[in-house]
Amino acid sequence: xxxxxxxxxxxxxxxxxxxxxxxxxxxxxxxxxxxxxxxxxxxxxxxxxxxxxxxxxxxxxxxxxxxxxxxxxxxxxxxxxxxxxxxxxxxxxxxxxxxxxxxxxxxxxxxxxxxxxxxxxxxxxxxxxxxxxxxxxxxxxxxx
Amino acid sequence: xxxxxxxxxxxxxxxxxxxxxxxxxxxxxxxxxxxxxxxxxxxxxxxxxxxxxxxxxxxxxxxxxxxxxxxxxxxxxxxxxxxxxxxxxxxxxxxxxxxxxxxxxxxxxxxxxxxxxxxxxxxxxxxxxxxxxxxxxxxxxxxxxxxxxxxxxxxxxxxxxxxxxxxxxxxxxxxxxxxxxxxxxxxxxxxxxxxxxxxxxxxxxxxxxxxxxxxxxxxxxxxxxxxxxxxxxxxxxxxxxxxxxxxxxxxxxxxxxxxxxxxxxxxxxxxxxxxxxxxxxxxxxxxxxxxxxxxxxxxxxxxxxxxxxxxxxxxxxxxxxxxxxxxxxxxxxxxxxxxxxxxxxxxxxxxxxxxxxxxxxxxxxxxxxxxxxxxxxxxxxxxxxxxxxxxxxxxxxxxxxxxxxxxxxxxxxxxxxxxxxxxxxxxxxxxxx
Numbered sequence: 013x014x015x016x017x018x019x020x021x022x023x024x025x026x027x028x029x030x031x032x033x034x035x036x037x038x039x040x041x042x043x044x045x046x047x048x049x050x051x052x053x054x055x056x057x058x059x060x061x062x063x064x065x066x067x068x069x070x071x072x073x074x075x076x077x078x079x080x081x082x083x084x085x086x087x088x089x090x091x092x093x094x095x096x097x098x099x100x101x102x103x104x105x106x107x108x109x110x111x112x113x114x115x116x117x118x119x120x121x122x123x124x125x126x127x128x129x130x131x132x133x134x135x136x137x138x139x140x141x142x143x144x145x146x147x148x149x150x151x152x153x154x155x156x
Numbered sequence: 157x158x159x160x161x162x163x164x165x166x167x168x169x170x171x172x173x174x175x176x177x178x179x180x181x182x183x184x185x186x187x188x189x190x191x192x193x194x195x196x197x198x199x200x201x202x203x204x205x206x207x208x209x210x211x212x213x214x215x216x217x218x219x220x221x222x223x224x225x226x227x228x229x230x231x232x233x234x235x236x237x238x239x240x241x242x243x244x245x246x247x248x249x250x251x252x253x254x255x256x257x258x259x260x261x262x263x264x265x266x267x268x269x270x271x272x273x274x275x276x277x278x279x280x281x282x283x284x285x286x287x288x289x290x291x292x293x294x295x296x297x298x299x300x301x302x303x304x305x306x307x308x309x310x311x312x313x314x315x316x317x318x319x320x321x322x323x324x325x326x327x328x329x330x331x332x333x334x335x336x337x338x339x340x341x342x343x344x345x346x347x348x349x350x351x352x353x354x355x356x357x358x359x360x361x362x363x364x365x366x367x368x369x370x371x372x373x374x375x376x377x378x379x380x381x382x383x384x385x386x387x388x389x390x391x392x393x394x395x396x397x398x399x400x401x402x403x404x405x406x407x408x409x410x411x412x413x414x415x416x417x418x419x420x421x422x423x424x425x426x427x428x429x430x431x432x433x434x435x436x437x438x439x440x441x442x443x444x445x446x447x448x449x450x451x452x453x454x455x456x457x458x459x460x461x462x463x464x465x466x467x468x469x470x471x472x473x474x475x476x477x478x479x480x481x482x483x484x485x486x487x488x489x490x491x492x493x494x495x496x497x498x499x500x501x502x503x504x505x506x507x508x509x510x511x512x513x514x515x516x517x518x519x520x521x522x523x524x525x526x527x528x529x530x531x532x533x534x535x536x537x538x539x540x541x542x543x544x545x546x547x548x549x550x551x552x553x554x555x556x557x558x559x560x561x562x563x564x565x566x567x568x569x570x571x572x573x574x575x576x577x578x579x580x581x582x583x584x585x586x587x588x589x
Contacts, residue, residue, distance in 0.1 A: 018539030020532050022569050050541050052566050053532075057539075074571035076537035109540065 014084035014153055015063040016125060019056040020076040023049065031056055031070065038062075038069045043153060044125055046112035057112070059084070059125060061154055082125045083136055084148035089120040093145075097124075100143035106134050123148070159275040159307070160268070163415050164470045168463070171471065174415055175210040178443035183207040183216065186449055189234035192227050193451065210418065213441060218427065218452045221254070224394065228252035233448045235259055240447055245293050246393055246492065256295075256393050259446045263302060269399035269413050270303020276402040276411055276470070277364045277387045279333050284310040286329075286360075288322055288336035289367065289490070291315040295397030296367050296490065300335045303399060309333070316340065316490075319347045330359035337490040338363075338370040338378060338386070339524060345381045346521040356383040364389050366398060367490035369478045375407075388477055394453055395440050401475055406467055409474030416444050419473060420452070421461045424482045435460050437482050438475060456482040486583060488516060488524045491561045495582040498528060501554045505547075506536050513573045518587040526563040528555060531570050 021027040028047070035042060035058070043059040060066045063079055070077050087093045094113070101108065106128055113124030128136065140147055158164050166174075183204040186193040197203070200217040207215065223232060229252075230237060240257040258266065279285065285304045289296030297315055304311045312331055314322050323344065326334075334341065341363055348355045360382055366389035378386040390410050391398035400417050401410035412419050421436040422429055430436035438455045458480040465471045486493050495514060502512055511531040518524045530551060538544055544567060552565040 016539075020537055020544075020567070020569060022572070027569075048541050050545065053544070053568070055539065055541055055544070071534070074569065076532045076534055076570050078534075078537060078539045080539050 013081040014059060014125065014148060014150070015079050016082040016127070017058050017060065017063055017066050017070070018078050018080060019058070019070060020053060021056055022053050023051065028056065030073075031058075031075070034069050034073055034075075035060065035066060038065060040066050040069075044112065044114065044123070046110075046125075048110075057110075059153070063154075080127065081131060082127050083131070083140070084123070084125050084153065085140055085145050086148055087122045087145045089115045089122045093122060094124075096143060097140070097145055100139055100145075101126075104134050104139045106130065106136070106139065157275055157280065158469065159272040164272065164411075164413075164472065166415070166471055168465075168471055171415060172210055175418055175443060176208070178415075179210050179213060179418065179441065180204075180207050182441070182443055182449060182451070186234050186451060190232065192223070192231050193234075196451075213418065213420065213452065214429070216441075216451050218439065218454055219450045220454050221394075221456070224254050225252045229255045230257075232450070233257060235447050242298075244295050244298075244393055244397070246295075254394065256397075257447045262396075262445055262447050265416060265444060266299060266396050266399060267302040267306035269396060269416065270299055271306040272303075272413060273389055273399050273402040274300075274303050274307055274309070274333070274364065276404045276468075277333070277389070278362045278385065278405050279304075279307065279309060281308045283333050284312065284329060284331040285333040285335060286312045286314055286322070286326060286331040288314050288316055288334065288340060289398075294490070295391070295393045299391065299397035299399055300364070319344055320351060323348050323351060323353060326359055327353070332359060332361045333364065334360040334362070334384070335364045335389075337367050338365040338374055339368060339489060339518065341365060341378050341382065341386070342374065342521050343523050355381050358382055358384070360384045363387065364402070366390055368487040371477075390475070390478070392455060392457075394450060395442055395455075396445070400440065404466060404468040404470065408466065409462060409476060411466065411468075411470045411472050411474055412461075414472045416442065418443055419461060419475065421459065421475075424454075424456075424458075433460055433462055435479055454482075456485065458482060484583065486514075486516060486585060488526055488559075488561050491559065493526075493559055493561060497558050498555055499582075501551070501558055502530065504554070505551060511570075511573045512582070514583045516583070516585045516587055524587060526561060527566055528552075528563050529566050529568045529573060531573055532567045533570050 041061040045058040048055045067079055107130045108126055109129045110127040115122045187197055187204040196217045202215045239259050241260050243257040246254045287300045291297030345355050361384050363384050363386045375386045387403040389398050389402050391400040401412035403410050418441040420439040422439050424437040438457045438459050439452050441452050442449045457478045459475040461473050461475045463473045484495050513529045515527040548565050555563050
């Protein structure tokens with residue numbers, strides 16, 4: 013399963029850069045990121061090619077951060093695909109805690125990362141593939 | 157007027173005789189009735205019979221806040237609980253709160269010293285007083301209440317808060333005396349202006365302000381904004397509550413009622429008396445209290461004292477305003493706050509010991525704000541915004557429950573709170589007190 017690194021940052025100028033600086037210094041490649049704002053502080057969520065290395069590098073610089081399994085799903089960029097995915101997840105009682113997605117313009121592939129609350133209770137791979145979507149394999153995301 | 161003219165203007169020689177008699181009786185009383193004091197006396201190698209004059213007081217051991225805490229609830233009392241007619245509790249530094257209790261005679265003493273206080277501030281028996289100190293476990297409200305009752309004033313017991321209502325009541329009943337914390341007096345200026353009132357036209361002519369340290373510049377501001385005389389009152393619940401000392405209209409030091417609360421100024425390091433006029437820790441012995449009399453109680457307040465009689469005619473010594481503390485106590489909106497209380501709460505959160513910093517600020521004419529910055533370390537960090545919000549709320553609620561003061565909690569990144577010599581600076585007080 014894909015892993016997302018969540019980083020605690022205060023909401024003040026330069027904090028995103030301080031994270032990206034460390035990722036760059038360690039030659040880490042970012043697949044996706046999202047930022048949640050909560051006034052005084054925010055959470056930066058990133059998916060990178062070497063999650064554990066990123067975590068250690070950030071922790072070394074004093075960041076509070078955590079790794080979490082997320083569901084990485086791809087689908088062709090077509091109208092209705094997100095709805096089909098959410099319908100399939102709903103039918104299997106999958107509880108989505110957070111999600112972010114994007115489309116790669118060149119090959120028109122949609123990609124989304126989902127944090128699932130009850131990941132243990134459901135066979136996510138089965139649900140997602142049965143609905144006609146693909147779960148991104150670890151070897152495609154990570155340098156092994 | 158002077159409430160107890162015979163005592164308050166008594167020649168120093170006579171005053172000393174009274175103090176000596178009372179101290180000798182007190183030493184016997186606590187030795188007989190309070191096992192904790194008996195042990196303390198025995199450990200110090202002093203017998204009650206050794207105490208013949210007030211000058212012998214230095215033979216007696218000190219009493220500290222730690223004694224109050226260690227012998228919670230009733231260990232330091234010299235009377236059984238059934239003799240008490242009222243108790244007050246304030247939050248302690250850590251763990252146990254501070255308990256004080258009053259016998260019927262103690263309440264009479266409190267009423268007397270508070271009547272002296274109100275008179276000293278300039279109240280006359282026909283006056284109306286608005287008491288905007290909190291009523292309840294905090295001694296402020298009830299202390300003023302008893303004194304005003306003793307004096308025969310008309311009391312408006314508004315307690316603290318509900319500012320618009322306070323101001324409407326002031327307009328309707330024209331009290332000449334206002335009793336509250338100095339920061340609340342300033343806070344009410346803005347509210348009054350918002351309501352379209354002219355603070356300078358208020359009925360209040362005399363303010364009796366205390367329960368928190370305040371400066372001459374705050375005094376000047378209150379006096380010019382409200383067009384009133386602002387006087388300083390001092391007290392602490394361990395001794396009696398408000399009513400230990402009070403400024404007269406000359407505003408040249410606080411008259412301490414030394415016939416009942418004997419003051420000493422000591423060097424907090426050596427425990428020895430400092431020269432007259434020098435700064436030191438105020439130590440008080442309650443000469444006549446019954447329920448929980450205290451021998452040489454270390455207030456931890458730094459003041460200076462002069463024995464020179466005042467122009468007003470009172471002969472008791474006068475202390476300066478509080479110049480500082482020997483510990484890290486801070487006073488916020490009249491409530492005593494110790495950083496260790498906050499530390500205690502944080503220790504209880506997931507067993508970790510996060511770094512924190514307390515920032516106290518006072519915007520012009522606003523109540524003090526308390527911001528507590530807490531570093532988020534790996535152990536308390538959650539990758540969900542909702543959980544972080546819950547953590548923030550939990551820290552805030554638990555701290556508020558312990559301190560009885562509203563606080564804001566801000567989560568900050570690890571290592572962002574300044575460390576000085578390995579120990580972080582816990583409190584930043586931005587108020588101009």
